[in-house]
Amino acid sequence: MLSISTIGANAGKTAQYYTESHAQTERYYDSKMEQGGVWVGGRSMGLHGQSVDGEVFKTLLDGRDTQGNKLVPDKDGSGRVGYDFTFSADKSVSVLWARADDETRAKIEGVFRKSVENSLQYIEKDILNECVRRGKDGLIRESPKELTFATFQHGSSRAGDPQLHMHSVLLNMAERRDGTWGAIDPKQAFKAQVLARKMFAAEFSTNLHRELGLGIKQTKDGFRIEGVPEEVIKHYSKRKQEIEKRAEALGVSSARGRERIALDTREDKQEISQDLRLSRWQSEMEERGFTWEAAQKQCLSNKVTQTLNRDDVIGSALSDFTAHS
Numbered sequence: 001m002l003s004i005s006t007i008g009a010n011a012g013k014t015a016q017y018y019t020e021s022h023a024q025t026e027r028y029y030d031s032k033m034e035q036g037g038v039w040v041g042g043r044s045m046g047l048h049g050q051s052v053d054g055e056v057f058k059t060l061l062d063g064r065d066t067q068g069n070k071l072v073p074d075k076d077g078s079g080r081v082g083y084d085f086t087f088s089a090d091k092s093v094s095v096l097w098a099r100a101d102d103e104t105r106a107k108i109e110g111v112f113r114k115s116v117e118n119s120l121q122y123i124e125k126d127i128l129n130e131c132v133r134r135g136k137d138g139l140i141r142e143s144p145k146e147l148t149f150a151t152f153q154h155g156s157s158r159a160g161d162p163q164l165h166m167h168s169v170l171l172n173m174a175e176r177r178d179g180t181w182g183a184i185d186p187k188q189a190f191k192a193q194v195l196a197r198k199m200f201a202a203e204f205s206t207n208l209h210r211e212l213g214l215g216i217k218q219t220k221d222g223f224r225i226e227g228v229p230e231e232v233i234k235h236y237s238k239r240k241q242e243i244e245k246r247a248e249a250l251g252v253s254s255a256r257g258r259e260r261i262a263l264d265t266r267e268d269k270q271e272i273s274q275d276l277r278l279s280r281w282q283s284e285m286e287e288r289g290f291t292w293e294a295a296q297k298q299c300l301s302n303k304v305t306q307t308l309n310r311d312d313v314i315g316s317a318l319s320d321f322t323a324h325s
Contacts, residue, residue, distance in 0.1 A: 001089070001090065002087050002196050003086050003088075004083060005084045039051075040151050041120075041147050042148035047066075060173075072183050081172050082171050082172050083184075084170075085149070089204070090224055092233055093108065093208070095232055095290075096228055096299055100295065108164070108212070109153070111208055111211050112166065115200065115203045123192075126318060128184070129143055132144045132184060133182045138182070147170060147171075148170070151168045153165075157238075170184070171184075195320070204223075225299055227301075229289070229298075231288055
């Protein structure tokens with residue numbers, strides 16, 4: 001439900017990858033096919049809550065402020081321009097999101113965004129609380145005033161299945177407490193991916209139950225929405241099945257190894273409007289008996305068999321992480 005990856009070592013090329021009109025760049029990350037980006041953080045630059053402008057995004061990825069003034073030297077830290085924190089909803093949530101009427105779909109999207117933003121606050125406060133580099137070779141670590149993320153919501157996987165997910169691009173620069181700027185050391189975030197996943201699962205499941213009355217069942221990897229047919233979930237898990245098949249052939253068993261396979265085998269995302277995708281998905285679900293009427297009866301009936309206690313899960317996960325750090 002959360003993966004973290006580095007973004008490029010060349011600011012110019014990486015900015016082009018994200019912002020120009022190629023199937024995997026601007027049309028993927030700042031697209032009319034799906035929702036445009038929204039800034040989370042970056043209040044000192046007037047960014048928080050604003051739409052992501054492609055040119056501004058490019059400037060910030062290059063380590064400059066919105067006026068083009070250089071904040072972080074090219075050789076400061078690792079040279080990376082950012083880090084992509086990708087939050088993904090469980091397939092049962094994505095299926096229900098695709099099956100729902102417009103009003104319910106908008107509610108699920110709102111809960112998803114709220115949960116991602118809250119999770120980014122956890123990451124900033126509890127994981128990357130001392131991440132800004134200073135000094136020779138950036139060996140000193142200091143607390144940031146605030147981190148800055150460009151977030152982009154999407155609703156489909158590269159295999160064309162429903163997959164609600166959010167790319168949260170952390171800029172590789174942050175303001176120190178004394179007003180100076182430095183590059184970021186993300187090591188703790190990579191180390192704490194399991195903790196961050198637990199935080200997000202607890203946050204998202206709690207909000208889905210509270211705001212939509214959905215039944216939640218805890219699983220080994222997070223949670224699942226009760227009432228979504230297993231047949232439909234399996235039908236829309238083609239990308240996962242492809243990765244697992246490849247991992248088995250290569251003898252890969254670790255989560256990190258599967259993430260590497262996912263990156264190495266991804267194809268260009270097809271340029272298809274979300275309306276067309278939703279229409280196709282809903283027709284396929286109706287063929288399998290999962291109509292909107294069935295979804296309301298099976299998923300939105302407030303029949304809760306198990307829920308995650310957000311505060312307990314996050315508190316326990318933080319304790320475990322601290323004890324083993």
